[in-house]
Structure formats: C-alpha cells, structure tokens
Amino acid sequence: MQITLADFLRDTPEGTEAQSIVGKCVHCGFCTATCPTYQLLGDELDGPRGRIYLMKQVLEGQPVSESTRLHLDRCLTCRNCESTCPSGVRYGRLVDIGREVVEQRLAAAGKLRPAGERALRWVLREGLTRPALFGSALRLGQMARPLLPAALRAKVPPLQDAGVRPRRSHARKMLLLEGCVQPAMSPNINAATARVFDRLGIELVTAREAGCCGAIRYHTGDHAGGLDHMRRNIDAWWPHIEAGAEAIVMTASGCGALVKEYGHLLRDDARYAERARRVSALTRDLSEVLPDFADELQAQAxxxxxxxxxxxxxxxxxxxxxxxxxxxxxxxxxxxxxxxxxxxxxxxxxxxxxxxxxxxxxxxxxxxxxxxxxxxxxxxxxxxxxxxxxxxxxxxxxxxxxxxxxxxxxxxxx
CATH class of the missing domain: 3.40.50.11810 (Rossmann fold)
Structure with a gap:
C-alpha cells in the first residue's frame, strides 16, 4: 500500500516506522477473518484493514474525524491480525502510533474527548499504575463487595490468601516483575511462582523500585509516561542484571509482551538504548522458562x-x-x-x-x-x-x- 507522509511526520522516527508498516499491507483482507470486533460489528472500519486505511489518511495529513478515533478505540489491540497476516504487517505498533497522532490532531482542532472520558482515562493511568494506591482502593472495594452493584462486583475479586512465600537463598537467581494490579488482585500468582522456582533451586528476586511495565500508559496514548515507566524499570533491574540475574520472569503475558519491546521503543534514547535491548533479550514468559525443567517438575509431581x-x-x-x-x-x-x-x-x-x-x-x-x-x-x-x-x-x-x-x-x- 502506497503512502506519502504529511510534512509534520516526515523524517520522524514514528512517521518512518508507520510508513514502513503501512507499505507492507497488500489489502488482502485475511485479517478480517480473525478480528473479534469485525466479527461482532461487521463494519470494515472496525477491522484491521479498514483501520489501516483510516490511519493512512491521518498519516498523509487528511482531516481527522472523531469517527476515526472511535474505530481505533474499538480495536482490542489483540494482534490476532498479526498472526494471520501473510505480509508481516506489525499492526500493533501501527495502531499505537496512529492513536497518538489522531489524539494530537483532534486536540489541535479543539475536538477533545468528553470530560467524562478524559477523567476515566486519567483514573486508569494514575490509579492502576500505582500498586500502593490501587491495593488500598481494592481492599476498600473488597470490604464493601457484598453491597456493590453486580457489574462492579464482578471486577472486584474476593480477598485471596497468597500462602507462604519462600525465603531461601539460591545461587541461581532470576528477576520477577511483580506487576501493578496483580499483587493486590491475585497475590497467589507471584507467590506460587516463587514456590515453584524455589523447588527448582532458583531464587526469584524482586527489584523494589520496579513498577508498572508501562503498558497502561503507552497503550492509552500517554507514550511519554509509558517510556518513563520503562526507564525506571531498567534502572531498577540493571544492578541485578550486572550481578548475574539469568532472566526477567513475567507472570503476566501482557507485561511480557511490552517489556520484550523495550529495546525497540527506546532505540533512539542514547542513554537507555543498549540497556533496553539487554532487558528485552533477558525477558521470558513463565512458559518459556519452565519447560526446561519439565523432567524435574514431572518427577516431583x-x-x-x-x-x-x-x-x-x-x-x-x-x-x-x-x-x-x-x-x-x-x-x-x-x-x-x-x-x-x-x-x-x-x-x-x-x-x-x-x-x-x-x-x-x-x-x-x-x-x-x-x-x-x-x-x-x-x-x-x-x-x-x-x-x-x-x-x-x-x-x-x-x-x-x-x-x-x-x-x-x-x-x-x-
């Protein structure tokens, strides 16, 4: 697909990347068959191919409508289309860039989101990314859970006992990202992970300064805030990496997907580019680490x-x-x-x-x-x-x- 970038994007890293991604799309439509929102709504503009056309128009400098923002908002960013695409279109990266450009262009035209939408997005960015604040709010919700409306009660899990977390030290060490909402919503996930690894003679180390992976801010259009989270995590992990940590283990696949992209997202940051590449290379989902110990786990079970x-x-x-x-x-x-x-x-x-x-x-x-x-x-x-x-x-x-x-x-x- 041919694209000519508008002047405001020409020769920028985001524009160059978006141009390359759009250029790979051959408009075959295979992606529509596996797009959940297209299957639900049956609208071409609520499928990857249609959204790519909308973003192409924006990137070329054509007027941006609030309808464009709505169709991009409806995208789950599930990236199923990437698994289906025969041309290797990196749709997830394109929609991150496209959403940011759309927001900027609409804001410049005075077409801000309604106040309620802006407030909700602010609460999500500020509340979910702060574990202490989110944990306190969740505990209040759990205390009042029987009184909550059904829709809200469904989002407030009952209080969970995480059990005993191992305290033994082992020569082999790996880093563990605790996450921002997981420790409060389901503390047993990280505790269970630590117990399993302890049985394998591996100590999981938590860098206390590490926090949200950056996904919430980055994927809701706050790219600068998301990159700041990434830099903070790299700073927190780096001493442990230098000390010989074998891997950075992810128990939430959403976090892992983004941390593996740190190297790409910080590629133009002179201070962090090399360390970001190293962090991405060390990042492993649980399902990538534990199969190496399948025989031992099978023997123990x-x-x-x-x-x-x-x-x-x-x-x-x-x-x-x-x-x-x-x-x-x-x-x-x-x-x-x-x-x-x-x-x-x-x-x-x-x-x-x-x-x-x-x-x-x-x-x-x-x-x-x-x-x-x-x-x-x-x-x-x-x-x-x-x-x-x-x-x-x-x-x-x-x-x-x-x-x-x-x-x-x-x-x-x-």
Whole structure:
C-alpha cells in the first residue's frame, strides 16, 4: 500500500516506522477473518484493514474525524491480525502510533474527548499504575463487595490468601516483575511462582523500585509516561542484571509482551538504548522458562494423585499473538498429568485487553460471554490462563474457578 507522509511526520522516527508498516499491507483482507470486533460489528472500519486505511489518511495529513478515533478505540489491540497476516504487517505498533497522532490532531482542532472520558482515562493511568494506591482502593472495594452493584462486583475479586512465600537463598537467581494490579488482585500468582522456582533451586528476586511495565500508559496514548515507566524499570533491574540475574520472569503475558519491546521503543534514547535491548533479550514468559525443567517438575509431581484434573486453557492474546508463544503451557501441564482442553476459537480475544473492558464495556462483555460459553463446553473443573486481566475478566462471568496456570502447577507439586 502506497503512502506519502504529511510534512509534520516526515523524517520522524514514528512517521518512518508507520510508513514502513503501512507499505507492507497488500489489502488482502485475511485479517478480517480473525478480528473479534469485525466479527461482532461487521463494519470494515472496525477491522484491521479498514483501520489501516483510516490511519493512512491521518498519516498523509487528511482531516481527522472523531469517527476515526472511535474505530481505533474499538480495536482490542489483540494482534490476532498479526498472526494471520501473510505480509508481516506489525499492526500493533501501527495502531499505537496512529492513536497518538489522531489524539494530537483532534486536540489541535479543539475536538477533545468528553470530560467524562478524559477523567476515566486519567483514573486508569494514575490509579492502576500505582500498586500502593490501587491495593488500598481494592481492599476498600473488597470490604464493601457484598453491597456493590453486580457489574462492579464482578471486577472486584474476593480477598485471596497468597500462602507462604519462600525465603531461601539460591545461587541461581532470576528477576520477577511483580506487576501493578496483580499483587493486590491475585497475590497467589507471584507467590506460587516463587514456590515453584524455589523447588527448582532458583531464587526469584524482586527489584523494589520496579513498577508498572508501562503498558497502561503507552497503550492509552500517554507514550511519554509509558517510556518513563520503562526507564525506571531498567534502572531498577540493571544492578541485578550486572550481578548475574539469568532472566526477567513475567507472570503476566501482557507485561511480557511490552517489556520484550523495550529495546525497540527506546532505540533512539542514547542513554537507555543498549540497556533496553539487554532487558528485552533477558525477558521470558513463565512458559518459556519452565519447560526446561519439565523432567524435574514431572518427577516431583510423580507421587501426587492426578486423577480427574481437567482444565480449559485460555491462551491470552498477548501470549499467542503478541509474543507468538503457543503450545508450551499445554505441553507442560500435560507432562504433570493434567488434561488440558483448548476451546473452539481459542485464538480469539476474551475481551479483557488491558483497559478495554472498562473503556468499551459492551463489546468487552459480548466477547467474554462468547469465550466463556466455548470454555464451558469443554466441561472443565477449572479454567486457566496466563494473564491477570484475562483471569479477572473471565472470573467475573462464571462460577467455575479461573486461575493462572502456575497456581495449578504449585498445587500439583503440593
């Protein structure tokens, strides 16, 4: 697809990258077949091909309408289209750039979002990215949970006991990103991870200064704020990396997908570019680390009764499309005697998509209910996933337990 950049984007890093991405699109339409919002709405402009056309117009300097912003807002950024695209179009990067340019152009024209939308986005950026503030707010919500409206109660998980976290020191060390909402919403995920790694003779180290990975700010248009989060995390991790940390382990696939892009996103930052590349190279999802220890885990689980364990696995979009990791979770759980079933259309998004479930609740709930119907058709005893957003979103619509797959591994090991 041919594109001629407008003067305000010509010779800028973002413009050059966007031009390269758009140029790879051959307009074949394969992406529309796997786009969740296109399937729901049947509108060409609510599919990747149509959105690329809209962004192309903006990048070429044509007038920007609020309709363009709406169609980009409706995008889940699930990146399913990237898995389908035969031309290798990096749609996720394009939509990040396109959204920022659209916001800037509309703001310059005096077409700001309604005050309520701006306030909600501010709350999400400031509230979700501050673990202490979010944790305090969540505890208040948990205390008042029986009194909350059903829609809000579904987003407030009951208080969870994380169990005992190991304190033994080991020669082998890996870094663990705690995350911003996960420690409060589901503290057992990181605790279970630490227990499993402790059994393998690996100490998981937390850099206390590390916080939000930057995804919430970056994907809601605050690129500068997101990059600041990335720099802070690099500074927090760097002493541990220099001391020999073998990897940076991610228990939330949404965080992992972004941290693996630090090197690209900070490539023009003279101070951080090299360290960012190193951080991205060291970043591993849990499902990339633990298969190397499958024999040992299987031996440890060998004496535990395994009859009757059947789970439905929901692979998050940030894992299967963002990081292109497939099959590893299912294979590892199978080695531990667990029957794992993938539901129909397992490649499709559950509707959580970071802040999407708050910003686009109607579409999000339609996607969730469809996903749950297909997961329940597998007749599972539990549903497992690999991202806190998916887990919380799915649990809000079902009585079947929904958990991170590492929690199941922890249980199997006793």
């Amino acid at each position: 060998g004496t535990v009764p395994r009859a009757g364990r059947r789970v439905a696995y929901h692979p998050p979009c940030t894992l299967q499309h963002g990081q292109q990791i497939r099959g590893k979770v299912e294979a590892l759980l199978g080695r531990l005697g667990i029957e794992v079933r993938l539901c129909a259309d397992s490649h499709l998004c559950c509707g959580s998509a970071g802040t999407y479930s708050v910003l686009q609740p109607e579409l999000s709930l339609r996607l969730r209910d469809d996903k749950l119907a297909k997961l329940q058709a597998c007749e599972p005893e539990a549903i497992v996933s690999a991202n806190i957003g998916c887990i919380t979103h799915l649990q809000g619509g079902t009585g079947t337990p929904v958990m991170h797959w590492i929690e199941l591994v922890d249980r199997v090991l006793g």
